[in-house]
Amino acid sequence: MNESKKKTDPALLEAVFNLSSDGLMICDKNGVILELNRTAERLNGFGADRIVGRDVRTLVKEGHIDRSVTQEVIETRRQVSIIQYVARSGYNLLVTGTPVFDEQGHLSHVVVNERDITLLDSMKKELEKVRKESDRIKEELTELSLLELRQGDIVAESDAMRHTIQVASKLARTGVSNILIQGESGTGKGLLAKFIHENSARRKQSFIQINCAALPENLLEAELFGYAKGAFTGAAERGKPGLIELAAGGTLFLDEIGEMPLSVQPKIPKYLDDKKIRSVGGTRHKTVDCTLVAATNRNLDRLTEDRRFRL
DSSP: OOGGGOOOOHHHHHHHHHHOSSEEEEEETTSBEEEEOHHHHHHHTOOHHHHTTOBHHHHHHTTSBSOOHHHHHHHHSSOEEEEEEETTTTEEEEEEEEEEEOTTSOEEEEEEEEEEOHHHHHHHHHHHHHHHHHHHHHHHHHHHHHHHHHOTTOOOOSHHHHHHHHHHHHHHHTTOOEEEEEOOTTSOHHHHHHHHHHTSTTTTSOEEEEETTSSOHHHHHHHHHEEOTTSSTTOOTTOEEOHHHHTTTSEEEEETGGGSOTTTTTHHHHHHHHOEEOOBTOOOOEEOOOEEEEEESSOHHHHHHTTSOOO
8 A cells, every 4th residue: 555645643633733832723614613722722711612612703702802813714715814812811822814725615614823922022022121221321331432532631520511522422423414512711612523523423534623703704704615716806816615615524613603704604504504605706506515513602692682693
């Protein structure tokens, strides 16, 4: 006799059915439970003697389960997978229902496979909690490392100054492009601007600095935006690029911005809007991308109210 045609021992099939680590359930075409294994009994909180012969719809109506995969398979005639909560046992189950068709293509049975994912779900939530805590600690360690390795001449002993350094570090690492530093004279605004640059993605590019109070009005605009050939008397024959252009890809630090002449001020927000500059006496616009850090010891709100500042 051909060995391949031997039928599997029913006792062996019964053993495999009951020893499966997954819950297994067989329902008829109407959703009546015909058989379930021991794992399914445990997962559902019912012995076979109490559940076999019952319609799965009654289990939903009585609140034992929140939904029935068997019912959905009967309605759709295709394999369906759902997450099911079993009130009696408290388990969250990944349940897959597979339709079985007879030779005429009619639905004859539904085979249900159940797998406990309660622990997996709990572990996922715990892992997410640990990941968030890890990110928080990593961020704090990064900030401390930055302080130790890169703060240079900045002394941060007080809580307020430490907070300032932490904020500056975050601004640098997140790539904020427009930053205003306010503080009294001698508090290290320039050092803080340099710190932001050195801890940003632009640290390998230029750090250009200008004191807006050190140049007369007629020269400040030319220094910032550059000038074209013959733009004014004494201008270089070939023109000259401005500091904004020289800071391309890097950082431009405008110190004492509260002292910037009113005539020049409106051109700064225009540049911030479109990142385009036009040199003095020039006719073409250039696109220049740089981080702009400004600093002042003046009360800009009061200057704005007095119409002496309009950036």
